[in-house]
Amino acid sequence: MISAKQKKILAFPYSSYDAIICDGAVRSGKTSIMMWAFVDWAMREFSGQRFGVCGKTVDSASKNIIVPFISMSLAKKRYTLRWRRSDKILEVRRGTATNFFEVFGGKDESSAALIQGRTLAGVLLDEVALMPRSFVEQALARCSVEGAKMWFSCNPGSPQHWFYLEWIKRHEEHNALYLHFTMQDNPGLSNKIIERYESMFSGVFYDRYIRGLWVLAEGRIYDMFRKEKHVSASPPGACVLYYISMDYGTQNPTAMQLWGKYGNTWYALREYYYSGRERKKQLTDEEYYTALENLAGPLPIRGVIVDPSAASMIACIRNHGRFLVFPADNAVLDGIRVTANALQDGKIKICKGCENTIREFDEYVWDEKAADRGEDRPLKINDHAMDAMRYFCMEVFGRHSPQFVSIGGK
Numbered sequence: 001m002i003s004a005k006q007k008k009i010l011a012f013p014y015s016s017y018d019a020i021i022c023d024g025a026v027r028s029g030k031t032s033i034m035m036w037a038f039v040d041w042a043m044r045e046f047s048g049q050r051f052g053v054c055g056k057t058v059d060s061a062s063k064n065i066i067v068p069f070i071s072m073s074l075a076k077k078r079y080t081l082r083w084r085r086s087d088k089i090l091e092v093r094r095g096t097a098t099n100f101f102e103v104f105g106g107k108d109e110s111s112a113a114l115i116q117g118r119t120l121a122g123v124l125l126d127e128v129a130l131m132p133r134s135f136v137e138q139a140l141a142r143c144s145v146e147g148a149k150m151w152f153s154c155n156p157g158s159p160q161h162w163f164y165l166e167w168i169k170r171h172e173e174h175n176a177l178y179l180h181f182t183m184q185d186n187p188g189l190s191n192k193i194i195e196r197y198e199s200m201f202s203g204v205f206y207d208r209y210i211r212g213l214w215v216l217a218e219g220r221i222y223d224m225f226r227k228e229k230h231v232s233a234s235p236p237g238a239c240v241l242y243y244i245s246m247d248y249g250t251q252n253p254t255a256m257q258l259w260g261k262y263g264n265t266w267y268a269l270r271e272y273y274y275s276g277r278e279r280k281k282q283l284t285d286e287e288y289y290t291a292l293e294n295l296a297g298p299l300p301i302r303g304v305i306v307d308p309s310a311a312s313m314i315a316c317i318r319n320h321g322r323f324l325v326f327p328a329d330n331a332v333l334d335g336i337r338v339t340a341n342a343l344q345d346g347k348i349k350i351c352k353g354c355e356n357t358i359r360e361f362d363e364y365v366w367d368e369k370a371a372d373r374g375e376d377r378p379l380k381i382n383d384h385a386m387d388a389m390r391y392f393c394m395e396v397f398g399r400h401s402p403q404f405v406s407i408g409g410k
Helices: 004-014 030-045 058-071 072-077 109-115 133-141 162-168 191-198 203-207 285-298 312-320 332-344 353-362 368-372 382-399
Strands: 018-022 050-055 080-084 089-094 098-105 120-127 147-154 176-181 241-247 254-262 265-274 303-304 325-327 350-351
Touching: 004 018, 004 030, 004 176, 018 162, 030 050, 030 058, 030 072, 030 098, 030 120, 030 147, 030 285, 050 133, 058 080, 058 089, 058 098, 058 120, 098 109, 109 133, 120 133, 120 312, 133 162, 147 162, 203 332, 241 285, 241 368, 241 382, 254 285, 254 353, 254 368, 254 382, 265 285, 265 353, 265 382, 285 312, 303 312, 303 382, 312 325, 332 350, 332 382, 353 382
Parallel strands: 018 147, 018 176, 050 098, 050 120, 120 147, 241 303, 265 350, 303 325
Antiparallel strands: 080 089, 089 098, 241 254, 254 265
């Protein structure tokens, strides 16, 4: 069973439109049906041609687009499929027709050079709002075969994002079919699954990834933080599991937090915060290690989650042999969303003695200048305890959790 909007995707390539744009909520059934329609159209209309399949990275495009497609029973029944993994090319045959679907990643400005020089009969750009404009425009310029069509899908971002302004707001000028999706447009999702996804997002991320709206990230990042809800004197009993998270700085502050689990809630029990710039004295890694030991005391620490760029500090901790070190996952937007959800759900609380952590909740805001450029970035001021907290949340509630959903941004 497919929805009315999914049927429009299937019909698009045989219309007079040159492009299709599908945006909206996560898990709304955009990507899978677009890839099916893309290949079906290519095999009906062309032979011996190359097509581009683009994601934020080659790995994400392979995992989210190619592998699900070649796993579909209908695709295996209709086509002869050969996934040349090392070349990142999917070779598709049906009857006398053979076409080649090459995978590209639009990770950064240098990515445009990777697709330059190709001649394509069509391109599918998944997660297009996460790609630099230079890569997207280069990919479109490669579509020089007669009858080529362009396929776009994305989740919403800032209303100042170049793709929203140039393509969605002006889709008629581009002769593009624009379809907006919600999770209710995916007939494969039950109400229970939809409710589960709705519970996984809050704030600006709820508006974007559940409601499917292009809204601005502005003001306080953790606007759900309330002292009366999230600040506690101490856990009501002894904790059963402990971590320490660390954001390491040289001139910038170094922040550490000791986390303990009681029941289903994690408490930031104590903190360490030192600014070499304010104190006019930079500490050595060994001095920071002493502070780490003092923060841990005799507690059995499960691991120390450390800023992944702090190579010398990670080496120092490992050399002492007491603590396991987990380099932190530094996907910023994913981390902010996971932390926001933990706050929203009451999974983390901050003890009163963590004064710098509590202070930074009011100072941790979205960068307005970046927002004007259509980018989502925290203002890099007063964010060190917030970074340490984000590292912890990504370790405990993030990628290792079965409920984790990546939104792709760094």
